[in-house]
Amino acid sequence: MKIVFAKRFQKQYQSASEQIKSDFSGRLGVFMKDKHAVVLNNHSLKGKLKGYRSINVTGDWRAIFRESKDRNCTIFVLLGKHGDLYR
Numbered sequence: 001m002k003i004v005f006a007k008r009f010q011k012q013y014q015s016a017s018e019q020i021k022s023d024f025s026g027r028l029g030v031f032m033k034d035k036h037a038v039v040l041n042n043h044s045l046k047g048k049l050k051g052y053r054s055i056n057v058t059g060d061w062r063a064i065f066r067e068s069k070d071r072n073c074t075i076f077v078l079l080g081k082h083g084d085l086y087r
Helices: 008-013 020-033
Strands: 002-005 053-056 061-067 072-080
Touching: 002 008, 008 061, 008 072, 020 061, 020 072
Parallel strands: 002 072
Antiparallel strands: 053 061, 061 072
16 A cells, blocks of 8 residues: 655644654554554545545544545545644
């Protein structure tokens, strides 16, 4: 599986705390082994983010992604706090 990080995701990642970066790295490792692991709470989104999916990074932080049409590539597009992402 190929993982790509959108420019906006990279910017949000760079401004995140070291703890969030570490937590995301751990969750990305789990995601790469089993993207539907219970700890990730991988779920589809509705509304303006329809077509995207979300995983839990921490209790309040989420990483939003979409899969390419052939599902060979996962593109992480947003990283942030639940309240900031879903307004």
